Amino acid sequence: GKLISPELYKLMITLNGKKSMRDIQLDLIRQQGGSLVSIEEVQALLERLDSSYLLYSPRYREARKVIISDFSAQKIRHCSHAGVSYPKQEEELQQRLETILSTQHVPSLPHGTITALVAPHIDLEAGKRVYSTAYQAIKGIRPERVIILGVGHSMTKEMLSLTTKTFETPFGTVETDKKAVGELMRAGKDILSEEDFAHRDEHSIEFQLIFLQHILRDVSFTIIPILCGSLIGYLPEYSRERYKSIGH
Structure with a gap:
């Protein structure tokens, strides 16, 4: 900076x-x-x-173009917050997450199959109580694929950003479901970012992934990583009613 x-x-x-x-x-x-x-x-x-x-300036635009191109060529999205927001050593991270998950008692869950989970993407210490409640709720499930909707903090124009990159954390790598991501890219091209650069330093998906890898350590699963931008540019008026009407 x-x-x-x-x-x-x-x-x-x-x-x-x-x-x-x-x-x-x-x-x-x-x-x-x-x-x-x-x-x-x-x-x-x-x-x-x-x-x-x-x-x-032209100097800035050319430098930005090179950085975006370099990231686009990478097959792996390396973790950007390990050693900063959470431990970069696997054993230390495992202990940290266990401590967080023990913060709250296991929540009582409604009957039925869990199909969606709402979790924070804030600093792990600040949000530990909610992280604990959220991720204890999925202990024991064995999903084949997890769709992760993250906040694209750096996205200013596009509604969504997808990537086919493999995600890496201190726990190892998780593959994206490239076929599913490809289908989504074709279906939603009008509202998708042309490149996946927003994923490079974004923490909102990365934080969910370390919890998922920890909770589902014995489960082989793929992910569909989707960053969500702002709807402001798609709203002719800024009101709760108009926001709710999007998609109807």
């Missing part, structure tokens, strides 16, 4: 791609209470921002 000063931030939010160097110079002068800022200083500042990929 990049740390920027409040003063620089105030300037950056005014850079709309339409201002001239003179416009930016005047903004800086006003921001500094009338102190003179030369065009050369403005140019140097913009060059530093561009070199740090903080401007939506």
Whole structure:
């Protein structure tokens, strides 16, 4: 990440791609209470921002294109939060999850087959009570395939993002159901992201997967990983009623 000063931030939010160097110079002068800022200083500042990929410039777009292309070529989606949000060693992670699962008593469940589970994707410690209640509920089941709907925090335009990549965690790898994912891609192409880059650093599916691997350690299962973006762009009006009407 990049740390920027409040003063620089105030300037950056005014850079709309339409201002001239003179416009930016005047903004800086006003921001500094009338102190003179030369065009050369403005140019140097913009060059530093561009070199740090903080401007939506050709340099930034080309670098982003390369990063997305590199990820697209990978067959495995490596875990991005191991060693940061949870232990990267298998035994330590197993102990951590056992501690979390023992936080709550086993919940009383309604009769019938469990077909869906709602679980948090927040920090494991902060959400341990709900993680415990949720994942204890599926102990003993033996699914062949699990559909994981995660929040696509970095998704700003598309409604959904799918990937065929194999997912890796400290517990090993889990295959995606490539045939099913392919069918979904063909059926939903109008609302799907053209690439799967949103999956690279997203934690919402990764957190569910480590619990699933731990709970279902003796079960061979595949996954359908789906990241969900915002519906805002698809709503002509922002209301609860309109939100509920989507899909009807």
